Amino acid sequence: MKGTPALAERMGKILTSGTLQVALDADRLRRQGVDVVDLGAGEPDFPTPVHVKAAAIAGIESNFTKYTPAAGIAELKQAVCDRYQQDYGVRYDTSEVIVTAGGKQAIFNAMEVLLNPGDEAVTHTPCWPSIPEQVKLAGAKPVLVHAHAEDGFEVAADAIIGALTPRTKVIILNTPCNPTGALISEEALAAIGEEAARRGIWILVDLCYERLIYDKVPHNVCRILSERARDLAVMAGSASKAYAMTGWRCGWAIGPAPVIAACGVLQSHSTSNVCSITQRAALAALTGPQAPVKEMLEEYRVRRDRLHEWLSQDPRLTCRKPGGAFYLFLNVVGALEATGIRTSAEFARTLLDDARLALTPGEAFEAPGFIRISYATSMDRLREGATRLLEFVRRRERTAVATGA
Ligand SMILES: Cc1ncc(COP(=O)(O)O)c(C=O)c1O
Structure with missing residues (x-):
């Protein structure tokens, strides 16, 4: 044998x-x-808010327990659009949103649909471990640009731009960053967005901690990217950290309709829809009291x-x-x-x-x-x-x- x-x-x-x-x-x-x-844990110790749990229970009791569209229910996609319009003043259509099993799947989907074997993806370190691994899963090569403790781990635009080569297909940014908590400045983001648009490079931004920023600093990633590189920018968000919903598994990606449609096809052949009850809970989280x-x-x-x-x-x-x-x-x-x-x-x-x-x-x-x-x-x-x-x-x-x- x-x-x-x-x-x-x-x-x-x-x-x-x-x-x-x-x-x-x-x-x-x-x-x-x-x-x-x-x-060590990277998850809120708080319970999920009461009104979110109540929405999920109501979902179960009304038998909202069947398959949903693979890319998410229309109400939740609309709620994501509304939340981003309210918070950042950006307008997106539901065809530009997909509901995913956490921000992790939003980022995974995007890498799978954007990267070819042999491509390079430029990102910054210290970084969340799944980013380089997901790049490798897509067959591509992570190119790591170091941010330094002396600069408060701020990502410098010239360092990112300096790492771009003709093989660079995607720039991946994470702000606020896990593990450093650093924010990318609006100036750096604008410079990176402009350069990406000039060269025709995708930008993928992991915004999973976007609601957890301590000071009133300008940090409107969505507006800057939608102004400078709208057709190239994919943003990943999540209910996990903001609403203490890590176990529910709900995130989303917002981006150009063709990219989001491709993510939808990928998802329809892999995990299919996010749990129907979770989607009801996330809807309550995004539309209810903040x-x-x-x-x-x-x-x-x-x-x-x-x-x-x-x-x-x-x-x-x-x-x-x-x-x-x-x-x-x-x-x-x-x-x-x-x-x-x-x-x-x-x-x-x-x-x-x-x-x-x-x-x-x-x-x-x-x-x-x-x-x-x-x-x-x-x-x-x-x-x-x-x-x-x-x-x-x-x-x-x-x-x-x-x-x-
Ligand atoms: C930087 C970063 N991005 C994405 C995620 C994914 O979180 P989730 O899939 O729960 O939304 C995490 C989780 O720890 C994270 O730290």
Whole structure:
């Protein structure tokens, strides 16, 4: 008998998500009864707003439980158009919107329909791990442009433009960025949009954290791109982070009708429609009161400030306050030197084993030397997590000094 046939070659080219790995490791310990402080999770700890849950329950009770159009129900697509018109002053038609299983599928679909094998996709790091992996799944090559801690991880337009080649098919941007929380400035976005239009390059923007921006800074990505590169720009949004709906799986893509239609064909042959009940819930989220979004944002702000203050006690742990999302991206190079731990990946592993604190190492985001801390968790757990981190560095430093490591 012949042995088991090999998996498809493409599976050899992609990596498991470093962020999901932390969650798995923390969960394994928790199931053994260990008190783990998990600041690895990239999801809101808040419950989904009551009116959203009520809409889903009403959907079930009225038997709204059948297939829907693969690209989403018309009311929800209209609600997405209305929300973007209200929030950003841009007009899109329902033929320019598809409802997807989270922002992740919106981005995946777009890459599948835009990229050919051999194409290059220029994006920035530190980055959300699925972006380069999805580029590779489409057979293309991710070209990574580094953003730097000294500049608050702001993405520079000239760095992106400098990385473009005749093979570049797509520019992928993420703002606010996971893991850094940095926002791309409107000037940089305009410059990138103009250059993309001049060269005929698609722009894909991951806006999954667009509702989680702390200060009143100009950040109208949709308007800028619809003015400068409307026929080339695809924007991915999500109900997950804004409305505390990660498990429901609802996102959307907005973009040129032919691209959205192609995404619809792809989706119709793969996952088909997003769960009908979820679509009713997302409709309530987008059209109902927006106060819960603001309330959650205010709570994240307080947590961000407190966590930053606590960690600032140790000068070997440094970071700027992020402008959006809900992560601190901490430079731990000084802590590595003090403790004799070689890499941030090893730092995170040892931290979980020794101090029962789960954080995500920068390696997961193409940024060694850093650690991502999610503050989408209660203040008590954050306080406990910060205490464990500070004590861990001090304890390890003492051991390093004592052993001459
Ligand atoms: C930057 C970024 N984009 C997209 C997503 C996808 O989120 P979802 O598929 O839940 O909308 C995430 C989730 O963590 C993210 O961090």
